[in-house]
Amino acid sequence: MSCSDEEGHPKYQNGSGVDPGFAEGELLFRRYKKEHYQGGQLLAAAFKFPSQSFNRQKYSKPEDVLHPDCCKGADLRDWGVLECSSTDLPTPIPGTDNRTFHFSAEHVPQECCYAHTVLLCTCGGVVVDKPSPKVREIFRVLLSQRMKVRIEATA
Amino acid sequence: MPYVADHPRHLRRQMEEPTAYVQTDNYRPTATQALAVWVEKRSQSTSLRIKYGLMDAESELSRLSVLRSNWDSYGADAPSAQAIDAARIILNELAATLIRPSTVVASASGGVSIYFMHGNRTAYIENYNDGSQALVMYDQNGSTEVLELGIDLDRAEVGGRILRHLD
Numbered sequence: 001m002s003c004s005d006e007e008g009h010p011k012y013q014n015g016s017g018v019d020p021g022f023a024e025g026e027l028l029f030r031r032y033k034k035e036h037y038q039g040g041q042l043l044a045a046a047f048k049f050p051s052q053s054f055n056r057q058k059y060s061k062p063e064d065v066l067h068p069d070c071c072k073g074a075d076l077r078d079w080g081v082l083e084c085s086s087t088d089l090p091t092p093i094p095g096t097d098n099r100t101f102h103f104s105a106e107h108v109p110q111e112c113c114y115a116h117t118v119l120l121c122t123c124g125g126v127v128v129d130k131p132s133p134k135v136r137e138i139f140r141v142l143l144s145q146r147m148k149v150r151i152e153a154t155a
Numbered sequence: 156m157p158y159v160a161d162h163p164r165h166l167r168r169q170m171e172e173p174t175a176y177v178q179t180d181n182y183r184p185t186a187t188q189a190l191a192v193w194v195e196k197r198s199q200s201t202s203l204r205i206k207y208g209l210m211d212a213e214s215e216l217s218r219l220s221v222l223r224s225n226w227d228s229y230g231a232d233a234p235s236a237q238a239i240d241a242a243r244i245i246l247n248e249l250a251a252t253l254i255r256p257s258t259v260v261a262s263a264s265g266g267v268s269i270y271f272m273h274g275n276r277t278a279y280i281e282n283y284n285d286g287s288q289a290l291v292m293y294d295q296n297g298s299t300e301v302l303e304l305g306i307d308l309d310r311a312e313v314g315g316r317i318l319r320h321l322d
Contacts, residue, residue: 031228038258038270041277044291045260045268046227053229071228079228090297134301136264137281137291141299 003069003112010055010064011114018107019058022086028054028105028117031065031079034153042082042147044140050129051118052143056086056107060115062150070113080153089119090142095135099123103139119143212246212269215259222261232265237286242267245280245288245313252314273321280304280313292320 003012030053036046055065062081064070091103102122110116121128121139130136222233246256246269257272265284270277275295282288290313293299302308308316 033227035258035260039272039277041272043258043260043268043270044279045262045264045270048227048229048231048263048265074228076228133281133283133287133289133303137289137301138299140264141291141293142297145295145297 004067006067006069010061010067010069010112011059012069013109013111013114016109016114018109020107022056022105022107023058024087026086027057027083028086029057029060029062029065029150030054030082030147031071031076032082032153033079034155037080037149037153042144042149044137044144046082047140047143049136049140050121054105054117054119055113055115056105056117058115060113064113064115066151070110070116078153078155080149081151082147083150084143084146084148086117088146090139090146093135093138093142095123095132097132099131101128101131101135101139209246209250209255212256212259213243216243216246216267219259219261219267226261227263229263231261231263232284234261234265234267234282235284235286238266238282238284241286241288242269242280242282245269245282245310248310249314249317252318254314254317271317271321276321278317278320290316292316 003009032042032046036043055070060070062083065081066077066079068075086105089103089105092100093103094100100123103119104122105117106120108116108118121131123131216239219234220236220239224233225231226233242259249255254271256269258270260268260270262268262281264281267282269280269282271279276292277294278290278292280288280290288304290302290304290308291299302316304310304313
């Protein structure tokens with residue numbers, strides 16, 4: 001996909017590498033649909049598992065997550081934006097089999113969206129895509145409770 | 156007398172203020188008939204509310220059934236036919252225990268989420284795309300319980316667990 005090159009576009013990768021460090025309290029931004037914010041709360045249904053995508057604050061404005069360059073070309077400017085701290089994620093979460101699952105932010109830049117970041121789930125240093133439903137749902141609930149609305153969705 | 160407070164006023168007065176001249180054998184059939192009418196009307200009212208709730212949920216399930224992959228713009232799978240069917244069945248089962256959902260939405264994890272909210276407590280049934288289901292109950296403090304249906308919890312107990320959690 002070619003980048004838009006619109007004025008004020010999100011930061012592009014332009015050959016830059018991964019920046020692995022996250023400063024204390026660095027925010028993560030994510031877009032959401034209005035239907036996933038109901039009864040005064042963000043629903044856990046807004047989050048997939050694994051590898052939830054975000055934009056990291058160091059290289060992104062909140063509204064960048066709604067820009068077509070960070071949405072694979074889609075125009076989602078009437079969606080909302082959520083934020084949470086990259087260093088206050090709900091982790092670790094114990095499994096029922098005595099294993100403990102850790103969650104962390106990993107910078108995974110995209111050509112047209114350098115700030116792109118994903119949350120990884122690991123156990124014993126190994127990436128786990130599908131822990132038990134208990135771990136997955138507890139993480140989704142706790143993550144949804146830590147997210148705050150930065151820009152309210154209108155659609 | 157658990158029903159007195161909800162009885163029609165004239166019936167309540169009759170029951171609360173019997174005189175020495177009232178022959179209970181005479182008014183008892185009247186009271187019984189009035190109670191039967193009241194119970195029937197209340198039942199009809201409840202039934203209508205449940206049907207309305209199910210109609211809302213049904214139209215929502217129809218809408219979700221035509222979603223395409225990447226509906227959340229982050230690559231989410233569309234709800235599968237298995238997930239839609241599982242959601243429809245559990246909603247009908249819950250209707251029997253007079254529980255109606257607060258909302259039904261597509262889940263970014265793939266599948267359908269059925270939410271029940273009351274005060275600061277929330278429960279949802281996650282209907283995964285492979286047909287499996289989990290009941291998730293939590294409060295504002297993050298205290299969360301996850302029960303896999305058919306493994307941790309019998310399907311017949313789902314309604315009761317939701318009601319106890321939301322109570």
